[in-house]
Amino acid sequence: MFNKGRDAQLWKDYRQGGSDAAREKLIEGYAPLVKYVAGRVAIGLPPNVEFDDLVSYGIFGLIDAIDKFDPDRGIKFETYAIARIRGAIMDGLRNNDWVPRSVRQKAKELEKVCSELENKLGRYATDQEICESLNISLEEFHRLLNEVSCTTLSSLDEMWMTRNLDDDSVRVLDLIENEDSSDPEKLVEINELKAALAKSIDALSEREKLVITLYYYEGLTLKEIGQTLNISESRVSQIHTKAIFRLKGRLSRWRTAIEVL
Template sequence: MTTKMQTVEVDDQDQVTLLWKEYKTTKSSDARDRLIVNYSPLVKYVAGRVASGLPGNIDPSDLVSYGIFGLIDAIDKFDPERAIKFETYAIARIKGAIIDELRAIDWVPRSVRAKARSVEKAIVKLEAKLLRSPSDEELAAELGITPKDLGDILTETRRLGIAALDEILASSERGDSGTLGDSIPDKATGPVLVFENEETKQLLAQAVNRLGDREKMVLALYYYESFTLAEIGQVLGVTESRVCQIHTKAVMQLRLRLNDFDSQN
């Protein structure tokens, strides 16, 4: 049932390794172009995930074009000697390039931004009062609206969170390879990945643990297991739209908690 990311297929992995060595040694434009072609499926994958939360007037082909710049940047800066897969490193770069271009065209209406800020303020107030994550009903009551209206706002607000959690960990040079998946224990994770950006990942993991069970499940399935929103809806027995709302609320809460930590340091 799960729609997984298609890994880059190559006829001979040794040839790709040699291609990396050639490019890093000679900076050959031909070697770089061949690497771009080899890893181009990553761009389509990331663009598709970003596009799922955008309005219909955003052309998916534009997202792919934006993402290519991120792929090129990833190829230029990647160190093959590090104990990390290129795909893991590149996804954050590709997504970051797409988000930067979308922000540059300022496509999110001011009214949506204002609604997002009002929800964030309500979350902060209720968490301080309740010492836990507020329910949808409590959040709606604080805002003086119905739960349905809150759901509509969260659906709109998702446009503001298209970078979602990966952006939190990839917004600086020290977070090149970070994703939410890196903050979730994985038996296959090597020691380099475990300790890289440890502070940020620990903070994110702690923030995730403070969420409700449903929010944690949505984040884990979406970021770690690569389920689509529709597939998560099938698991939870709710609509894709409802999963979108749960995801948006969870991301807003995590951003607020991490931002609060940053402001205190």
């Protein structure tokens, strides 16, 4: 990785002069970030997903981050790039449809039930209410969560649209950044989505909020979260999966027809 002075000079050369050599050195210097993110995403994915493929997808995210990064904003490049790299990896997985169709169908059904119950009850549905709606036992519900858990890893990295479909899409995790916008209407919509996401996360149970925070914002793996909370990795996965489907249900009015994990 870079030292601070050399890093700053490369960014200056690339931004001011459009130096291809500086761009290549930036890509080469930050390449280890791609392997780091790919390693995190790989945890929980089926064995048929090749690590090298994840790295290949992530390189596109790194290049995109380098091309769009503005050093003058005072944000560390690593912080900015990690979300872009992870999002590019997830986009690559979605494009290759790595989730079995049967599992994807079950995930869609669960998301639909969570959304319908949220709209009907005006709050997150309990496990028992979800079970009754699906006509399954609590034990079967836990098995279902385990089965569809692979569809929810890095779900907050997916691309969502503002309600004006002519606008650019926004990545959910990008909403934690205070991005400038020259379009007041678009800025209002993004701020509305940011507020809705924050409110939805706050309404989760304390343990669900903690898992979401540790996984997405602190960068811990499910195994590390399990060690922190003194519960099994499988249990962490179940909590994460329930939280994601509850968030999707509550935020369903923001969804578009985009295919997501």
